Amino acid sequence: MxxxxxxxxxxxxxxxxxxxxxxxxxxxxxxxxxxxxxxxxxxxxxxxxxxxxxxxxxxxxxxxxxxxxxxxxxxxxxxxxxxxxxxxxxxxxxxxxxxxxxxxxxxxxxxxxxxxxxxxxxxxxxxxxxxxxxxxxxxxAEPADISEGSHPKHIVSVAALLPNKSQTLLIEALSQIKDLPWTAALIGSEEAAPAYAAEVRAAVEHHGLQDRLSVTGELTGQALQDQWRRADLSVLISQSESFGMVVTESLAHGVPVLVRQGTGAVEALGHSGAGAVWDPKEALGGTLRTWLTDHALQESWRSNALQARRGLQxxxxxxxxxxxxxxxxxx
CATH class of the missing domain: 3.40.50.2000 (Glycogen Phosphorylase B;)
Incomplete structure (x- = not known):
């Protein structure tokens, strides 16, 4: 054909x-x-x-x-x-x-x-x-190497810097848990919405997170794989998503995912237990704090992500x- x-x-x-x-x-x-x-x-x-x-x-x-x-x-x-x-x-x-x-x-x-x-x-x-x-x-989903994780825990958000993707909301949440050890990376193009990308960088500086939260731009190849190798949690809290391919990409690396309720990313995560569905009525910082401080929850999400990895389409x-x-x- x-x-x-x-x-x-x-x-x-x-x-x-x-x-x-x-x-x-x-x-x-x-x-x-x-x-x-x-x-x-x-x-x-x-x-x-x-x-x-x-x-x-x-x-x-x-x-x-x-x-x-x-x-x-x-x-x-x-x-x-x-x-x-x-x-x-x-x-x-x-x-x-x-x-x-x-x-x-x-x-x-x-x-x-x-x-x-x-x-x-x-x-x-x-x-x-x-x-x-x-x-x-x-x-x-493409087959991928299993993440090794990091100490302290490393959080990734892989999405173009766009208002719909809500990176500023994630930055605000991370600013509320500065008392805990973690690092994070916002990985995505800054060209699609330059004004919003500038807001994202300004928010990082406003909250004094420059040493813990990197804004990398769009990554491919080994640079992206290095981020996945270090990752312990992937966050996709877009206001709308048709599916959210980064969810299954995360699971392919054995990395659990936090997604927003009411979006297609919930379908991508499925009933795997490999992460959680965040209700916007709840404080995102509180959800991240719970994960960072509950080692049994971390192990459960990680184990379920590795299980989900084996069944990806x-x-x-x-x-x-x-x-x-x-x-x-x-x-």
Missing amino acids: RIRFLVPGNVRHGSGGNKYNAKLAEHLNALGATVETVTVDGDWPVGSPADRQRFAQALDGGTTVIADGLVASGAPEEVAGAVQAGTKVWILSHMALADHHDLEAKALAAATGIICPSMHSAAELQARHGSLDITVATPG RWESTARTVLDALEAPPR
């Missing part, structure tokens, strides 16, 4: 959506499909008339297209035109658009099919637009789910 995979050109940091798209394309190829990934530049999710024309041209010429929802959901006329011309257009909706409800509804209705990376994101889409036929293809399974949906006869 030949597949053209259309991805947005205006998300340049290491987002979960970008990583999902790249891994899905890689493993569809491994299963025998021929995937052509095309980056569509534009001011998405709606774009200018010229942007949408560029998108329409990218839709032309393939019998099967997977289009990232950030591009496709704001361009229903282009999706409908391609489908009417005989192209199968599947919208991969990582997360419902915050705005542009009507455009998204029309695009989803016009598409050949819809793919979501989690039950959480599928439910959000259906809550906005009613009953939809959605294929859920949850992310896989691989990307081949994700790609197989998508390929089966694309190859199935129309419903």
Whole structure:
């Protein structure tokens, strides 16, 4: 099967959506499909008339297209035109658009099919637009070396510095437990929202945490692996997450995770007991204090993370789910 995979050109940091798209394309190829990934530049999710024309041209010429929802959901006329011309257009909706409800509804209705990376994101889409036929293809996880941990305990938060990711809230919480031994690292791009990244750095200085909390920027390769090797706890307290691939990445290293209630990260953590779901009504500093001072809790979370590591889904399974949906006869 030949597949053209259309991805947005205006998300340049290491987002979960970008990583999902790249891994899905890689493993569809491994299963025998021929995937052509095309980056569509534009001011998405709606774009200018010229942007949408560029998108329409990218839709032309393939019998099967997977289009990232950030591009496709704001361009229903282009999706409908391609489908009417005989192209199968599947919208991969990582997360419902915050705005542009009507455009998204029309695009989803016009598409050949819809793919979501989690039950959480599928439910959000259906809550906005009613009953939809959605294929859920949850992310896989790459095999990884087991964390060695650190003394004192090392906390990591792996996410681009964005207001949604709530790094300033984590800094505030850490400032409340300075009496305990710990180190921490905020690992993620500072380019996506420079003003917020400046707020994050200012908060670190305001609370006098420069010697204990590092803001590393986006890390890859050995530098990132060194952080995972040292990690004892991973924290993902975004206000919204479609899934939170860093959760399964953490578990692949045997590192327990603290996630925020009401987000897709809860689905990623599952019922493993490899960490906890934080209720925003509770003090985050208190939750971290409990973990840092309760050695039995630390051992329990760590043991459960190592157990969860053995059962993580691989990307081949994700790609197989998508390929089966694309190859199935129309419903």
